[in-house]
Amino acid sequence: MRIVTWNVNSIRARQERFFRWLAQDGADVVCLQETKVADDAFPWPEVEAAGYRAVAHGQRTYNGVAILARAPLEEVWRGFPDGAEADPEARLIGATVSGVRIVSAYVPNGREVGSDKYAYKRAWLDRLLAWLEGAAVSDTPFLLAGDFNIAPETRDVSRPEEWEGSVLFNEEMRAYFQRFLSVGLVDAFRLRRAEEGLYSWWDYRMLGFPKNNGLRIDHILVSPPLAARCRHAEILREERKGKKPSDHAPVALDLV
DNA sequence: ATGGCAATGTTTCATTGA
Numbered sequence: 001m002r003i004v005t006w007n008v009n010s011i012r013a014r015q016e017r018f019f020r021w022l023a024q025d026g027a028d029v030v031c032l033q034e035t036k037v038a039d040d041a042f043p044w045p046e047v048e049a050a051g052y053r054a055v056a057h058g059q060r061t062y063n064g065v066a067i068l069a070r071a072p073l074e075e076v077w078r079g080f081p082d083g084a085e086a087d088p089e090a091r092l093i094g095a096t097v098s099g100v101r102i103v104s105a106y107v108p109n110g111r112e113v114g115s116d117k118y119a120y121k122r123a124w125l126d127r128l129l130a131w132l133e134g135a136a137v138s139d140t141p142f143l144l145a146g147d148f149n150i151a152p153e154t155r156d157v158s159r160p161e162e163w164e165g166s167v168l169f170n171e172e173m174r175a176y177f178q179r180f181l182s183v184g185l186v187d188a189f190r191l192r193r194a195e196e197g198l199y200s201w202w203d204y205r206m207l208g209f210p211k212n213n214g215l216r217i218d219h220i221l222v223s224p225p226l227a228a229r230c231r232h233a234e235i236l237r238e239e240r241k242g243k244k245p246s247d248h249a250p251v252a253l254d255l256v
Numbered sequence: 257a258t259g260g261c262a263a264t265g266t267t268t269c270a271t272t273g274a
Contacts, residue, residue: 009273010263034273036263061264062272109274117272149274168274203274204261212258217274241258247274 001098001229001255004236005031005145005220007106007201007248011066012037014246019046021239027252028070029097031104031145035064042066057093064090065104065146069097082131091124100226101137105146110167118167121149125176129183138184142223147201147248149217152177152187155196156216168215185221188253192233200235201248208247209240220253229255 004027008014011032022030030052035042038060047054047068057078058064067073073095079087081094091106105128110121132144151169154160163169181187189198199214208214222230232254240249 013263034263061266109272111272111274147274166274201274202258207258207260210257210259215274237258244262245258247262 001029001100002027002252003029003031003102003143003145003220003255004250004252005033005104005147005218006239006250007033007147007218007246009034009246009248010036011043011064012041013244015043015046017239017244019043019050021250022050022052022068025236025250025252029100029102030068031102032066032068033064033104033106033147035066036061037064055093055095057090059090062089063106065093065106067093067095067097067102067104069095069102071098073097075101080127080131082127084127087124092128100141100143103142103144103146105144105148107147107149109149113165113167113170121167122172122176125179129176129179132180132183132185138223139225140223141225142185143220143226144180144185144222145220145251147217148177148219150174150177151215151217152219156199158197158199158213158215163215168217180221185223186227188220188222188227188230189216189233189235189251191227191230198235199249200251202240204247218248218251220251222253226255231256
């Protein structure tokens with residue numbers, strides 16, 4: 001079972017490129033973020049033509065998440081599944097695929113430490129973690145994938161001294177990432193890849209990609225039952241190259 | 257090579273992203 005997460009930075013702007021990649025990759029499950037499209041304008045015919053099913057939770061212009069799968073998507077939910085007040089931003093969707101509970105998440109960026117958007121990022125993470133703590137995810141096949149907007153460690157940052165203190169890489173956000181591990185989840189990528197210099201996002205500006213000035217902020221976290229099945233993990237850097245790339249590369253995980 | 261912001265709507269600039 002191959003699972004990929006990708007912040008596509010608009011599924012419509014990326015449509016041709018995305019479906020070309022999908023046909024070639026053949027992933028079983030694809031978690032998308034920043035689809036930037038309302039559900040009625042999602043490319044449903046193209047999904048079906050590619051041999052996939054999908055569930056989406058989107059809005060126009062900003063945010064938006066989706067899950068594509070070859071197998072049926074069951075027990076689907078949108079937004080926070082905690083029954084409390086609805087999140088005005090479409091950042092979370094869940095479904096069960098082949099017995100694995102899959103969640104696609106788009107964590108708020110935070111813009112600037114101390115800003116209203118940073119407060120929203122913290123509150124959003126607190127709410128997700130509170131749900132995870134109550135959901136007993138460590139005992140079941142559970143997978144949380146997406147754009148976390150957090151680089152967990154120094155080895156995940158190309159220029160740590162320059163990035164330190166930013167919304168993506170600071171002590172508080174590193175502590176948030178540790179809380180995901182504390183609820184029993186495992187960074188599946190790091191199970192298979194220990195080296196530094198592997199990033200999932202590069203700024204469009206300032207020659208970010210050619211200079212490999214990147215950060216690893218897109219993650220696939222898994223429960224112990226799935227951690228035992230991890231065989232391979234990789235970042236698909238080829239998809240950051242060429243014409244009209246997303247600023248994020250896909251992250252792929254192969255399970256037995 | 258991999259290339260010097262990009263996508264969207266509020267559209268000819270502002271907002272957001274990270």
